[in-house]
Amino acid sequence: MSTRSRSARRAVGITEVARHAGVSPGTVSNVLNRPERVAEATRLRVEAAIAELDYVRNSSGSSLRSGRSESVGLLVLDVTNPFFTEVARGVEDEAAASGLAVVLLNSAEARQRQRRNVRLLAEQRAAGAVVMPVDDDLSDLLWLSRQGTSWVALDRGDVAEDVGCSVSVDNHEGGRAAGRHLIGLGHERVTFLTGPFAIEQVRRRHEGLRAAFEEAGLDPEGAVRVVEQPLLNPEQGERAVDAVLAGGPRQRPQAVFCANDQLALGLMKGLGQRGLRVPEDVSVVGYDNLDFADLVHPGLTTVAQPKYELGREAMRLLDSELNDPQHVHERVLFTPELVVRGSTAVYRA
Amino acid sequence: MSTRSRSARRAVGITEVARHAGVSPGTVSNVLNRPERVAEATRLRVEAAIAELDYVRNSSGSSLRSGRSESVGLLVLDVTNPFFTEVARGVEDEAAASGLAVVLLNSAEARQRQRRNVRLLAEQRAAGAVVMPVDDDLSDLLWLSRQGTSWVALDRGDVAEDVGCSVSVDNHEGGRAAGRHLIGLGHERVTFLTGPFAIEQVRRRHEGLRAAFEEAGLDPEGAVRVVEQPLLNPEQGERAVDAVLAGGPRQRPQAVFCANDQLALGLMKGLGQRGLRVPEDVSVVGYDNLDFADLVHPGLTTVAQPKYELGREAMRLLDSELNDPQHVHERVLFTPELVVRGSTAVYRA
DNA sequence: CACTCGGATTGAAACGTGTCAATGACTGGC
DNA sequence: GCCAGTCATTGACACGTTTCAATCCGAGTG
Structure with a gap:
């Protein structure tokens, strides 16, 4: 507890600890890394020295040596x-x-x-x-x-x-699960709202969605439309609402499957602004199950990943x-x- | 492009680069750290060697030396x-x-x-x-x-x-701004829904809220009630709804100021489940302006931090x-x- | 008592880099 | 043609650690 507080910053290394404990640097290193190889008595002595000097190991040194x-x-x-x-x-x-x-x-x-x-x-x-x-x-x-x-x-x-x-x-499986859910509810015209198809994950979710339609004996070509946005964030979801609704009430999708929750939440906001109700007018499914999916109203149906x-x-x-x-x-x-x-x-x- | 692909992982260091470029290690170090001190020609030669050997600097060595x-x-x-x-x-x-x-x-x-x-x-x-x-x-x-x-x-x-x-x-100012806003809307009985008061930030927001009431000539003691939860997350907000509404319709707060957005969003969900409408039955203010504050319906009034x-x-x-x-x-x-x-x-x- | 054996400890040699005083080369001025 | 002066380069050392062969000590054995 000396008063040489700020200046003269020391460089307590393994060697100073060794000197202070009356032992060789190698032994100190052993205490640090393979304590079982060193005798109880000396180990305690070294540990005391470490504590007293407030030694902190220098990871540069150790990883330099050990590679x-x-x-x-x-x-x-x-x-x-x-x-x-x-x-x-x-x-x-x-x-x-x-x-x-x-x-x-x-x-x-x-x-x-x-x-x-x-x-x-x-x-x-x-x-x-x-x-x-x-x-x-x-x-x-x-x-x-x-x-x-x-x-x-x-x-x-x-x-x-x-x-x-x-x-x-398994993104394919996730897309398929979403598709089966929607088909089970009677939806036969759904839009896949997504980010760039360059992203493998969204590509596979799309394939899964289409697979679900095929398995149900429906033609994915006619049933699944795609709206692709440049990013997977809420703002893009909101902005996509016009494209999703394009074609008027007759063409309008019965449900929208979004490549992630952020898109879905943005979309839901946009739909609300257009006076459309979820799920009465259109169902929405997201992907990821973010915490917030449970906080919006209505709660967002979504594919959860562990x-x-x-x-x-x-x-x-x-x-x-x-x-x-x-x-x-x-x-x-x-x-x-x-x-x-x-x-x-x-x-x- | 030899075929000794996987085995015999080398250890190309500054010295090997030096040898390959026909200079001393010191010069290579200079090229890396103070390129201006080394002649153009040699610099290029060294850089070529670096590229050819695919040398990557070892930060252990450098930070060991430089401290x-x-x-x-x-x-x-x-x-x-x-x-x-x-x-x-x-x-x-x-x-x-x-x-x-x-x-x-x-x-x-x-x-x-x-x-x-x-x-x-x-x-x-x-x-x-x-x-x-x-x-x-x-x-x-x-x-x-x-x-x-x-x-x-x-x-x-x-x-x-x-x-x-x-x-x-300035958390005090944030709480004060929220308070003034609510007072301006005619609310005179508000609850502060918060996490532990051990957290300095929420303490100061609370003080700011009370200050706003005092400045408006209202007694904070009667006007501001506090509900304290152990954590600042959505779940706690939802769980707090009973405590917030305690005392029946006469005692029920006209508005709730939440210590952060996550509490606020949870609370709004809870209120909805109780059949209470926001903002018709009760106004809600959050803190932080998370992205999601803009995605719920109604949008969450909140204090934005940069x-x-x-x-x-x-x-x-x-x-x-x-x-x-x-x-x-x-x-x-x-x-x-x-x-x-x-x-x-x-x-x- | 000599010898061996095992465990505990030591000492010195790396690891790859930055620094710096010293050396070398080269230029221009006289 | 020599000297001073500048600029580029060198070489050796130090940073703090780990590792490993070598050494030391003491106990157990024949």
């Missing part, structure tokens, strides 16, 4: 999106259990930024990464593998098993890849679940 | 909360402009986890940090200062200027603290703004 750091990266498409943040929670909880630190990096949906973040991970010699790729181009990830950093792809089912692990949710579990499983796979010498790449596929609320109802002409 | 890393930490209370993620975007954009990497760490509202994250930053010798403290106890931050890592506190206006910078939004700007300013301050030798701690205070939507209306008995 690997203790942290894993989580590359997320958009920190602002509730879907991703829920996944992040899962990853974090599981990582904490394995004693790994998570650094969360935001790609902001931009290829260039993803590349920068991947590079950052390589520079930090990160132990591994959980990644949601911005697009179909996996070259960044392959490069990362070559640098010796392993990864797990999230929500990207088409990653071949010989390049890496992946965990995702977001938190998705994150946990990804981290679990990464952990196995890091520690299990006979790990083989795996492809985990979750099944989504339809949550029925008030925004869908039986069709009445 | 400081190139990344700043962002300690957030809850990655899941839209308010914080918007702030995160601001911090990230500004940091990117300064060439700093942001590592996002989640405290999950838990003291213990905040402490672990602060320690992690110290171990990584982070250049600095932007922190939203979990509670009034700033000892973790003071410890971080002593370790030589500087920080900016976010949304915590009571940080003395001699310990560090802070940027926050979330993104908050993040940017915090990072800007941190940058100044890191680079400006004559930096002095600063306290920046933003003013919130009331956004009026459909959830509030003139009181009619």
